[in-house]
Amino acid sequence: MSITTDQLRARGAGSFWLRLAAVALPLLMIAPAFWNGYPLLQWDTGGYLARWYEGYLVPSRSTVFGLYLHYGESYGFWINLAIQSLATLWLLQLTLRVLGLMQTFRFVAISLLLILSTALPWLASMLLTDIFAGLSVLSLFLLVVGGSRISAIEKVALFVFTAFAAATHSATLGVLLGLCAVGWMMRPFLRARLPIAGLTQASLTIVVGGLMLVSANHALSGKWAWTPGGYGVAFGRMMQDGIVARYLSDRCPSENFKLCPYRNQLPATADEFLWGTSMFNTLGRFDGLNDEMSYIVVHSLADYPAWQAGAALRAMGQQLLHVATGEGTSGWIPHTYGIIEQYIPEQVAPMRAARQQQWGVDFEYVNLLHVPVALVSMLALVALLAHSLASRRLDDLILLAATVTLALLGNAFICAVISGPHDRYGARMVWVATFVVLMALARAFGDDGSADETSAPA
Known part of the structure; x- marks a missing residue:
């Protein structure tokens, strides 16, 4: 078969744009960090950075992610951002390829739209676990459905990435565990679309992620233990809902809790209680109150089940609407600054010179676009599923x-x-909904016939 001059010219143009995209997209994915002059920091960043140096476990701060950050210190953490950028683009293109939608122009267009309209580049530019939450949903899905469409090396890379992501945050691990559980429950109905081999590999990533976390905890602290803090954080949420005050009011006449003298002085919010200047500090923080908080959490669940269920459902609904970019990424993050100054003094000068530390990062205008895009994306996702159910069509895009x-529901809960x-918590996951909606639009209005047209009874 002969190739015309026009076809050669078209191939050359395509190759040029592919090379340009290969250079430009990884840089654009972390453009906020370049604009800032330093990787973006957050309230929690310091807690992760300190894990290598302090040698003990603290609530909700993964040692695995702390080690990941530690190995980027010598490079000003830019190597961490490079990993996050490249991993993001790799998973975007791999998802398109597995779903039969991969074209260079389409990949570039979707990537640019995500960069411009979602929290994705801000997450990739930040020293925080949140970028791995949404990406791990894609990697878990690809492990399950990829099958013969991905190579052995890609499967290994997906497995390692998913296990690492599960180890970076307990909520991410919980979401992935829930997805695996639902996958196994739906296996008898979907059969070939949820291969046993894929579900097994995906499930094993949760096990490996857990082992990774416990091993890192032992290596840094000498304890074979899970990251602490679950009960304490849950206690803060119950206190915010008024449940703790009611429990103390009912029990303090007969039980001697440390918090009894303070039952009428509890702060209005969990953040104020746990991270402000409350009686939590006076009573020894987690070391002094963990057993008591655990006891109250467990027993208040038994004492007020209807109240707990109602509060949980209301909180879940509210969480689905909390999707603004940039929470905790302002100029006021003293703990993170203090950790860097104490343990990584060579980073103090570039950190202090960044726009964020000069109070030059403001998400108000960013969220004028990000919030409506996020909310519309979730509605469009529901509409896509409803249309699929009505037309009795089930393919890999609908499965995604x-x-x-x-x-999204599991993360919100x-x-x-x-x-x-x-x-x-909403911003770190909702961009994936936008990605799915963009793929659905690309398939609906595309003319290459590349979409997976296989249908099955829904």
Whole structure:
């Protein structure tokens, strides 16, 4: 078969744009960090950075992620951002390829739209676990459905990435565990679309992620233990809902809790209680109150089940609407600054010179776009699933849409019930909904016939 001059010219143009995209997209994915002049920091960043140096476990701060950050210190953490950028683009293109939608122009267009309209580049530019939450949903999905469409090396890379992501945050691990559980429950109905081999590999990533976390905890602290703090954070959420005050009011006449003298002075929010200047500090923080908080959490669940269920559902609904970018990424993060100054003094000068530390990062205008895009994306995701159900069509894109919907619901439930609604928890996951919607639009309005047209009874 002969190739015309026009075809050669078209191939050359395509190759040029591919090379340009290969250079430009990784840089654009972390453009906020370049604009800032330093990787973006957050309230929690310091807690992760300190894990290598302090040698003990603290609530909700993964030692695995702490080690990941530690190995980037000598490079000003830019190597961490490079990993996050490249991993993001790799998973975006691999998802498109597995779903039969990969074209250079389409990949570039979707990537640029995500960079411009979602929290994705801000997450990739930040020294925080949140970028791995949404990416792990894609990697878990690809492990399950990829099958013969991905190479052995890609499967290994997906496995390692998913296990690492599960180890970076307990909420991420919980979401992935829930997705695997639903996958096994749906296996008898979907059969070939949920291969046993894929589900097994995906499930093993949770096991390996857990082992990774416990091993890192032992290596740094000498303790074979899970990251602490679950009960304490849940206690803060119950206190915010008024449940703790009611429990203390009912029990203090007969039981001698440390918090009894303070039962009428409890702060209005969990953040104020746990991270402010409350009686939590006076009573020894987690070391002094962990047993008592655990006891109250467990027994208040038994004493007020209807109240707990109602509070959980309200918090979950609120969490689904909390999707603004940038929570905790302001100029006021004294703990993180203090950790860097104490343990990584060579980073103090570039950190202090960054826009963020000059109070030059403001997400108000960013969220004028990000919030409506996020909310519309979730509605469009529901509409996509409803249309699929009505037309009795089930293909891999619809399966991904269902997976992302479950991930959003699971993330909202876990984060809201344990910690209370926060924009950070929604923003780290909702961009995946936008990605799925963009793929659906590309398939609907594309003319290359590359979409997976296989249908099955829904």
